[in-house]
Each structure stands twice: as C-alpha cells, then as structure tokens.
Amino acid sequence: MKKKIFVLVCDGVSLRNFAYTSFYKLGIAQGYDVVIWNATSFNLEQLNLKEVKINNAKPSAFSDILKTALIRIELNMFSIRDKDIIYHKYKFPLSFKTIKASVKSLIIKTYIALYNSEKGILKIRKKIASSERKTSHYKDCRAILVAEKPDFILSTSQRALTAIAPLTAAQDLNIPTASFIYSWDNIPKATTVVTTDFYFVWSMYMKNELLHYQRYITPNQIRVTGTPQFENHYDDTLIEPKAAFFKIHNLDINKKYICFSGDDITTSPKDELYLRDFAKAVRSLNKKEHNLGVVFRKCPVDFSDRYDTIIKEYNDVIVPIEPKWEKMGAAWNSILPTKEDYKLQTNIIAHTECVVNLGSSMVFDYVAHNKPCAFIDYNYLNASNSCKEGVYVYDFVHFRSMPSSEAVIWLSNPNTMADQLEAALENPSETVSKAKEWFEIINVHPLENACKRLWEEIDGVVHLE
Structure with missing residues (x-):
C-alpha cells in the first residue's frame, strides 16, 4: 500500500x-x-x-500573543548566550496605538517577564500547543x-x-x-x-x-x-527566447538590462530613492555609450505607489515588470505567487546582466546563472538627498555566513554607483566566484x-x- x-x-x-x-x-x-x-x-x-x-x-488569539512572547524571549536568550546585542534588532516594536493593541502588548510583556529564561522557552512552547488544542x-x-x-x-x-x-x-x-x-x-x-x-x-x-x-x-x-527554492534556474524549459521575452515586456533588444529588485517597506522604507539613484547611475553610463536599461521588479507583497514618480521621471531607462502574485487577503502571507510568476522571475534573471538590491537572497538566484549582485550599502536620513554610508541589515547574523566581502559589489554612495556598476559589468568573474563560495556554504550542492x-x-x- x-x-x-x-x-x-x-x-x-x-x-x-x-x-x-x-x-x-x-x-x-x-x-x-x-x-x-x-x-x-x-x-x-x-x-x-x-x-x-x-x-x-x-x-487562537492567545497563541498569537504567546508566539510574540516566545520570539522575544528567544532573542533575549540568544543575546545573552552570544553576548551580542544584534538580536534585539530583530524585534518588531510592540504597538500601543489603540486600547486593544495596548492590552495585547501589556499581556505579551507580562509573559516575557514571567518566562524570560531557557526553561521558560520550553514552557511557552507547551502553552502554545495547549492553546491551539482548544x-x-x-x-x-x-x-x-x-x-x-x-x-x-x-x-x-x-x-x-x-x-x-x-x-x-x-x-x-x-x-x-x-x-x-x-x-x-x-x-x-x-x-x-x-x-x-x-x-x-x-x-x-x-x-x-x-x-x-x-x-x-x-x-x-x-x-x-x-x-527547492533555486531549482527553477536549472530547468531550461522555463527559459523563453530573449527576443520573445523582450517583445512581451517592451524591452529594447539592443540594450543590456540590470535588474533592480525592490524590497519590502519594512526592510527598506526609502527603497524608491535607491531606485532613483540607480536610474541616475544608468543614465550617466548611457552618456558614455553603454546603452543600458533597468528592469524593475518590486517586492511582490508591496502594493504601494511609492515608486511611481521615479518610474515616470526615469522612463527612458526604467521598465517595470510586475510580479504575478495574487492578493487573496489583507495579510502579507495571503499574497500568493502564481505559476506564471515562477517562470517570469526565472526569465528576468536569465535575460539581465546582474541584480541590485538591499541584502536579499537574489544574490544566490543570480550566481546560479553566473551573474553578480550589488548590495546597496548606504541609508537615507530625514532629507531625501542626505545619505550616510552603511545599512544596519548587514549587521544581521545571516550575513556572517559570507566568506568574503567580495562576494557582492558594495554600492556605498550614490555618487560612485555608476563607476562601480561599470567595473562590475566589465569584470564580473571575481565577484561571481566569491558568491559561489558563499552559496555553497548556505545551501548544499548540487x-x-x-x-x-x-x-x-x-x-x-x-x-x-
């Protein structure tokens, strides 16, 4: 049987x-x-x-409260164990905007106070299971x-x-x-x-x-x-001919395109400004007869209009290709990918030269195609034209798996972005080689x-x- x-x-x-x-x-x-x-x-x-x-x-609503308490307790314990404050950066702030939210947050804080220990973690897990049984x-x-x-x-x-x-x-x-x-x-x-x-x-x-x-x-x-996340890059049946793909998405067959992969609004609240800087850099390279374009794929769970002004202003270089996800509900995890998007993302990667983003796993999607990735490494302060080198997300623990900083191109200033992109396109092999080493660390091959x-x-x- x-x-x-x-x-x-x-x-x-x-x-x-x-x-x-x-x-x-x-x-x-x-x-x-x-x-x-x-x-x-x-x-x-x-x-x-x-x-x-x-x-x-x-x-259960009570399970949701316990889950939040569990995560915060575990992060507290991780910080104590490793003597590292970075774990506290993973915490989303508790809400006190309404009476209901305040009551929920106070209950969470109570459970954290009562169970903030290694043994408390196991007790909270048992309480969550018990809550769900009801x-x-x-x-x-x-x-x-x-x-x-x-x-x-x-x-x-x-x-x-x-x-x-x-x-x-x-x-x-x-x-x-x-x-x-x-x-x-x-x-x-x-x-x-x-x-x-x-x-x-x-x-x-x-x-x-x-x-x-x-x-x-x-x-x-x-x-x-x-x-299985990267299996699509080894399925040749998903790849459309370049000419057909370019025609469907109104891309210029004579141009080389770089993908700008958008991030969610929580991780990158000023992401539209990064797109602006990137488009400016591409424009300046085109003045040097590079003939480049930008394929913009925004984060599939981002339904905001924050990029619209930039796309319109730089429509000579930016071509947006919308992800094919379907919104089934209000929560982020109810926005679901279609089978068509599985193929679409594969073809965007196959038909672009490299990817630019803020610290996403797209670095691995591109290195699967022997193509480099550039990480944006500066952040905007209160004014749209005032930026500072460094982004806190690269302090997160998972980036410590990177065996060499040369695994990606670091875009640390909008004024030098064009030169860095130019160098990356002319000689991507070293970056790709280091990125492959990183990929082999975080994901077993083949x-x-x-x-x-x-x-x-x-x-x-x-x-x-």
Whole structure:
C-alpha cells in the first residue's frame, strides 16, 4: 500500500517551493500518495495537484500573543548566550496605538517577564500547543487526519502560526512530523515557531545554527536537504527566447538590462530613492555609450505607489515588470505567487546582466546563472538627498555566513554607483566566484537535486522502525 505524505502549505513562498517545483511529481514517481494539505486560499486542483483544504485556518488569539512572547524571549536568550546585542534588532516594536493593541502588548510583556529564561522557552512552547488544542482549527485538522490517515506530515515552513494546530494534531495522533526551514535568515531571527520530530535544513551551516539556537533539538532530528527554492534556474524549459521575452515586456533588444529588485517597506522604507539613484547611475553610463536599461521588479507583497514618480521621471531607462502574485487577503502571507510568476522571475534573471538590491537572497538566484549582485550599502536620513554610508541589515547574523566581502559589489554612495556598476559589468568573474563560495556554504550542492534529497530523507523517516 502506498505511503501517504501530507505536505502542509500555509504561505506563498512555500507554495512556490513545493507546489511549483518538481517536488510533487517526484514524490508521485517514487510511489507515494502525495497530498498538499493546503491552508492557503489558492486552488491547487487547477494545477492538477491532489489537495485537502484547511478551511478557516485561524489560530487562537492567545497563541498569537504567546508566539510574540516566545520570539522575544528567544532573542533575549540568544543575546545573552552570544553576548551580542544584534538580536534585539530583530524585534518588531510592540504597538500601543489603540486600547486593544495596548492590552495585547501589556499581556505579551507580562509573559516575557514571567518566562524570560531557557526553561521558560520550553514552557511557552507547551502553552502554545495547549492553546491551539482548544481551537476549532485544531479540531478540524484532527478530524482530517483521522479520516485521511497520512503516514507523515511535512510542514513547508517552520514559522507559520497556522501550522501549529495541524502539527499538534498529528503529534497527538502519533503521526511523524517534520518542518522545512523556510529561509536562509530565519534561524537567528527566532522564527522556529513549530515543534516537530524532524527538521529539514538547507546546509550543514544551517544545521549547526539550529543546534546552537534551538537547544531542545538533537543532531539526529536534523536532515540536510538543500532547498527547492533555486531549482527553477536549472530547468531550461522555463527559459523563453530573449527576443520573445523582450517583445512581451517592451524591452529594447539592443540594450543590456540590470535588474533592480525592490524590497519590502519594512526592510527598506526609502527603497524608491535607491531606485532613483540607480536610474541616475544608468543614465550617466548611457552618456558614455553603454546603452543600458533597468528592469524593475518590486517586492511582490508591496502594493504601494511609492515608486511611481521615479518610474515616470526615469522612463527612458526604467521598465517595470510586475510580479504575478495574487492578493487573496489583507495579510502579507495571503499574497500568493502564481505559476506564471515562477517562470517570469526565472526569465528576468536569465535575460539581465546582474541584480541590485538591499541584502536579499537574489544574490544566490543570480550566481546560479553566473551573474553578480550589488548590495546597496548606504541609508537615507530625514532629507531625501542626505545619505550616510552603511545599512544596519548587514549587521544581521545571516550575513556572517559570507566568506568574503567580495562576494557582492558594495554600492556605498550614490555618487560612485555608476563607476562601480561599470567595473562590475566589465569584470564580473571575481565577484561571481566569491558568491559561489558563499552559496555553497548556505545551501548544499548540487542545487538541482534538492527535491531528490528531500524525498530520500522523507523515505528514511517514513520507514524508521
């Protein structure tokens, strides 16, 4: 009888990583009954994927309070352990804007005061599971599991609060569970919210991080698999001919394009000014007969109009290509990628020379195509034309995995940006070489075998005696 594997998907990036890659088909080919346990608003049956929907995946309001307290307590403990204040920078400020928000924040602060210790972390985790058992979300998930009888559940993210109820229900029914670490920067940020039997990570580097930060986890619970996130760069069937791609998106076939990848408004609140500076630099290079253009892809969860004025002013160089994500709700994690966007992003990377952004993992997408990345390394103060070298995000722990500062081009001043871009385009090989070293640290290679490794580890867990 086929083993039934439930793949729990609660957000857009997980949808992209596990529904749009070869993961599902490979599991079917290996004789598994693969079911997407779908907590998103997206209809996966239209992609010919077998799914079981989780309707009204609503966690307890008390669980949300406990989750925030847990994250802040863990960051406090990380800071004490490592004697490093950077962990406090990961904390989002508590809100006191309304009476309701103030009450919630005061309760959070109370739980932090009561459980601010290593032992307190484990107690809070137990309280979250207990809180979720009281919800209709838990009861619905438990009923699904009793009816469907899966042999194993893989949560495609370790950070989703909505994943706790289904995973707790599975553990209460003695169904083995695993969680996949969502992103390369997540572990030091204390986003390992779910507790499972096993953890699938990108690399040995990430395994060591997990053991360092989450000390209740043992080495034999962690499996190094890599991530399906970059699989698209090794699928030639996704790449459109350059001429066709340029025609569809109104690009000039005679120009070389650089991608400016926008960031979310929280990480980069003055991102539109970076786009302005970048467009100015490209204009100045074009005066030197470089014939360059800018493909602007904004952050898919940014629906603001903050770039519009800049795009209009610099329409001689900037061509925006909108991400193909669908907004299914108000929350950021209800904005979901389409299969078309999976292909679109692949082609933008394939048909541009390099990428400019503020510290995103796009550096790895581009190095997969042997292309360089430039990180913006200055920030704007109160006035739009007053900037200061350095951006605090590069102090974050995940950037310490970079083996050499030469893995990216550092754009530290808008006045020197043109010269730095010119040098990068003329001789990208050294930067690309160093970026590849970095990529090999944070993600096990070969990249295209990630789904295969995932299924090997699932197979090993499912057949444990």
